[in-house]
Amino acid sequence: MDHFVDLTLSGLASGAVYAALALSLVIIYQATRLVNFAQPAIALIAVYTAATVAPLTGSYWVGFVAALTVGAAAGALVERFVVRPIARVSQLNGIIVTLGLLLVAQGGVGMIWGNEQHGFSYAFDFVGRPSPADVFALVSVAVVAALLFCLYRFTPLGLRMRAAAFRPEAARLSGVKVGLMLTTGWAISALIASLAGMLAGPPFISPNVFDIVFVYGITAAVVGGLDNPFGAIIGGLLVGLGMSYVSGYAGPELATLTALALVVLVLSVRPDGILSRPTARKV
């Protein structure tokens, strides 16, 4: 029973991370119909920034802020100067350019910091049940999700962003700067991905550290529906719990393939995720 409680607690904490990543994917997908496979690259740049800045200044939190800032800036720049000119050609090109960015970022991080693992500290103590670090993960992701909800629902900026995503032409005619809104969306998404990276990175970071985390993040997003932020959060928590039980009881090597089975199972019943509505289309 103890084992079960431990697995549930750690599953919820890692589920919060997957939910954050899934949320960041959904924000971009809603705005541009593009799954950003470069999201782990942004998280990678963020954690390595933190790992460099924190020892220099002696404070974890200076590194934390630096990581989120650099991550968000990277997201905005990449959208404006790399992804936008390419992704408008076709969906395939959009997917492939984000993969190219992932290759560049992983290789670039390896060139600067090396391929071997570096130690990376937690924000809080990681012992205890639930440990302060786990609580911090859950609370920070919940706060981010709430802020995001308020931003989209109650602010003029959120309204413009929704308009730009939903009907770009009409939004442009009403004076919304659609391009700027897309860049803002990417920056917010990159900020959340950076947060997820800061939560998922410890205790060790290496250029490939987020591959598995991203796999669960994308599982969560796909299961919840790429179109639905609430689905992303529910999906993230479900995947976190499920993977925690599978690794705890059956072995960690099987967790990834279980994620695949989960994706296939959910999507063959509901091709657009748990929470999405079916769409009609004219031929």
Added chain:
Amino acid sequence: MSTSATEREPRAAESAPDRGRTPRRGWSDLPSPLRHLLFAALALAAVTGLLLVTGDLTALRMAAVGYTMLAVAGLQLLTGGSGQVSLGHGAFMMIGAYTMALLVLNLPMLPLAVNLVLVVAVAVVAGIAVGAATARLHGPYLAGATLILAVGLPGLTHRYHEVFGGSNGLTVHTAGAPPFLQGLVSDSEWKALVVWTAVVLALAVLATISTGRLGRRMRTVRDDETAAAMSGIPVGGTKVTAFVIASAAGGLAGGLQVYVLGTATPSMFTLALSLTLLAALVLGGIGSMWGALWAALAVVYLEIWLSDAVRAFDLSKDVENNLPIVLFGVLLILVLRFQPLGLHGILQRLRALLRRAR
């Protein structure tokens, strides 16, 4: 090894008027399987010639070009042909590679040809399983699911350590040149020849499929699934078939890789491999089998040239290990930005210019 149907049509149209009613006796009059087999024989002759004038090292590199090309060609049929983006093609190479290694280890009496056939059979079964499971996924969903496969499959080698050898993988010894050729060709040259024979045969099959009815159906499904369904094309079946053919090509490529290198480890089949294959496909030119050749040459030789260059400039180990992948990514982004049709697109434009100049 032929170009796709869309490219051949203009040429046929051009030649039609000046030939009048007299039927044209020539290359394009042959039935397409025969034409592709002839082309395969020509390619094999060219490779043999190249092997005879070069050394052992080049032979191994040419073998690498061969199996990489086969893997990319399979992906070409899947992604360029039927429009399904697979980020897990490396997983099928891994299945082929481990099947080959296990066959050599456990059933050493089987000849190579039987092994390769069995490798293809296993890859087909795996392709049917994955393809049927993912047939309803489209676009980004399929990309996500295959990404998970590529990341998850290497984990199995650790889980079933006693069968797959964990992170050390499996090491096998494969026979070199047969006794009567000893002294005439070296072991590596023989292996390169065997690889290329299998590769050109498989490519002939792929090209025949791609230019035939099935290929046309795939392109219809790629362009518009609903319209394809309304014109009576079985959409699901076509997609699964494309997936199975691609995984068979990937599996055979993996099997050949083990035959040449004599080892299969999980670190050979990381996510980076799958991404590199897709990236190479785009670099080479999506939509044409020729693109696969340029792609394979790019994958094998870019890495070699880059590591040479890195050594010449005396850079650190970290830079040396990662520079190829960074440049590959940068090149990919630049090609997508300025030359979406890849190297093959550039060559085609050059050819068109030359023709106009004449």
